[in-house]
Amino acid sequence: MNLQHLKPSQEHDAPIYLQLYRRYREAIAAGKLLPGDRVPSVRSLASELSLARGTVEMAYQMLANEGYFVARGAAGTVVSPKLGNLAGPGHAKAPASTVHASPHSQTADSEVLPFRLGLPALDAFPRKAWARLAGRNLRTLETIAMTYPDPAGFAPLRRAIATYLGLSRGIVCSHEQVFVTAGYRGALELVRHALLQAGDLGWYEDPGYIFARQFLQRAGMRLEPVPVDEEGLNVGIGQQRAAHARFAVVTPTHQSPMGVALSLPRRLELLDWANRRRAWIIEDDYDSEFRYHGRPLPALKSLDRDGRVLYTGTFSKVLFPGLRLAYLVVPASQIGTFRDAVDHLPGPGSILTQSMVADFMEQGHFGRHLRRMRTLYAARRGYLVDALGQAMGERLHVQPQAGGIHVLAHLDTAQNDKTLAATAEAKGLAIQALGNWRMRKSSQGGLLMGFANFATADQAMASVRRLKTVLARC
Numbered sequence: 238m239n240l241q242h243l244k245p246s247q248e249h250d251a252p253i254y255l256q257l258y259r260r261y262r263e264a265i266a267a268g269k270l271l272p273g274d275r276v277p278s279v280r281s282l283a284s285e286l287s288l289a290r291g292t293v294e295m296a297y298q299m300l301a302n303e304g305y306f307v308a309r310g311a312a313g314t315v316v317s318p319k320l321g322n323l324a325g326p327g328h329a330k331a332p333a334s335t336v337h338a339s340p341h342s343q344t345a346d347s348e349v350l351p352f353r354l355g356l357p358a359l360d361a362f363p364r365k366a367w368a369r370l371a372g373r374n375l376r377t378l379e380t381i382a383m384t385y386p387d388p389a390g391f392a393p394l395r396r397a398i399a400t401y402l403g404l405s406r407g408i409v410c411s412h413e414q415v416f417v418t419a420g421y422r423g424a425l426e427l428v429r430h431a432l433l434q435a436g437d438l439g440w441y442e443d444p445g446y447i448f449a450r451q452f453l454q455r456a457g458m459r460l461e462p463v464p465v466d467e468e469g470l471n472v473g474i475g476q477q478r479a480a481h482a483r484f485a486v487v488t489p490t491h492q493s494p495m496g497v498a499l500s501l502p503r504r505l506e507l508l509d510w511a512n513r514r515r516a517w518i519i520e521d522d523y524d525s526e527f528r529y530h531g532r533p534l535p536a537l538k539s540l541d542r543d544g545r546v547l548y549t550g551t552f553s554k555v556l557f558p559g560l561r562l563a564y565l566v567v568p569a570s571q572i573g574t575f576r577d578a579v580d581h582l583p584g585p586g587s588i589l590t591q592s593m594v595a596d597f598m599e600q601g602h603f604g605r606h607l608r609r610m611r612t613l614y615a616a617r618r619g620y621l622v623d624a625l626g627q628a629m630g631e632r633l634h635v636q637p638q639a640g641g642i643h644v645l646a647h648l649d650t651a652q653n654d655k656t657l658a659a660t661a662e663a664k665g666l667a668i669q670a671l672g673n674w675r676m677r678k679s680s681q682g683g684l685l686m687g688f689a690n691f692a693t694a695d696q697a698m699a700s701v702r703r704l705k706t707v708l709a710r711c
């Protein structure tokens with residue numbers, strides 16, 4: 238680790254020893270320092286960073302008192318070997334073939350790496366409008382925003398979401414059916430508490446969204462991989478393999494990561510299965526707003542006559558993921574069950590941000606932002622697709638997708654996509670391997686790449702050239 242990254246700033250309000258202490262904690266949490274790693278001696282760090290020895294000593298003492306550091310006498314000071322799982326799986330220095338480019342992982346000095354998946358265009362977010370809303374909400378800070386939040390979500394936001402879904406996604410629901418959650422995983426957590434039990438079996442798209450899969454598996458769910466073809470989830474195979482499953486998780490509008498839409502016959506077949514078997518369908522409608530050919534498809538939920546679909550949407554793509562806000566729409570018959578479950582969960586957090594999002598939606602900023610983003614993403618997608626075609630057309634075949642904010646490029650030859658992606662990632666390119674998103678082995682490799690943050694064609698081309706150089710060495 239570069240010691241200069243630990244250097245405290247003179248302008249910072251916090252005392253120098255405290256800044257140093259925090260930098261060390263961040264480095265450990267981000268996996269930059271691992272359990273057992275030796276840290277520099279007080280004397281050498283003080284001299285390297287031009288700090289007083291007493292200042293460094295104070296920081297080291299705090300870190301030792303809290304169990305981060307262990308003094309080993311003549312062998313020096315090390316990061317405590319007992320901190321084995323402090324850095325999450327997304328942070329540990331993992332072997333090359335594991336997935337560690339989590340769209341959710343943050344490092345202390347995080348920047349947007351080229352191709353980073355799942356991020357919207359952060360440079361295009363309407364910060365001025367957002368800052369105005371923030372200012373207004375803070376100035377007027379209503380009493381309601383200072384009390385304990387309703388874990389089901391702030392009522393005006395629940396209403397705004399219900400209205401938006403009616404207009405935009407063909408979903409007719411009341412605001413009582415809408416539960417605001419801490420991201421998509423918050424929605425899954427709520428479904429698990431309300432309707433599922435550890436050991437329950439569910440269908441999972443193969444390939445499918447890796448982070449929700451890992452989340453469900455860790456929550457004790459058993460997942461049956463169900464293949465995805467050009468019509469989306471193969472419901473027939475699901476029924477052959479596990480007709481008795483309790484639930485199915487699907488991305489019908491824009492399958493993650495293949496990009497296909499679930500065809501109408503498959504939608505009806507899926508709903509019919511769920512109705513006959515009293516199974517639940519979890520519809521993940523994560524990026525339906527971004528479609529570049531034809532009209533956005535209505536949600537599967539809009540066809541749900543029997544109340545079997547639990548619909549989830551997120552603000553991570555349409556606003557930004559740092560908000561940690563998503564939502565779940567439950568069938569009217571299940572409001573009581575979910576109300577009961579949510580009262581024992583932490584809920585989505587601060588009322589202030591929820592109130593800002595509600596205002597953003599109600600005052601028309603949301604609709605305007607979405608319209609702008611559709612045009613912008615169509616252009617940015619073009620930058621990446623063109624650059625890939627020009628620079629790497631012989632090695633990668635971009636699969637045409639009607640929407641979304643990532644592209645999937647198939648490999649021309651039977652190369653190991655996991656090795657390619659891990660090599661690219663080690664060089665600062667946040668590519669993901671399709672193979673890691675699969676549950677069953679397949680010979681068809683591919684690379685997943687986000688394009689939303691390529692602001693110009695030149696930027697996209699520069700990153701693609703870097704990728705080409707990296708892959709040429711594999």
Ligand SMILES: Cc1ncc(COP(=O)(O)O)c(C=O)c1O
Pocket residue numbers: 340354355419420421422446488493521523551552553558562563
């Ligand atoms: C398939 C899929 N579903 C859901 C989400 C949203 O997750 P969250 O709300 O936790 O940001 C994402 C984000 O990348 C996604 O790719």
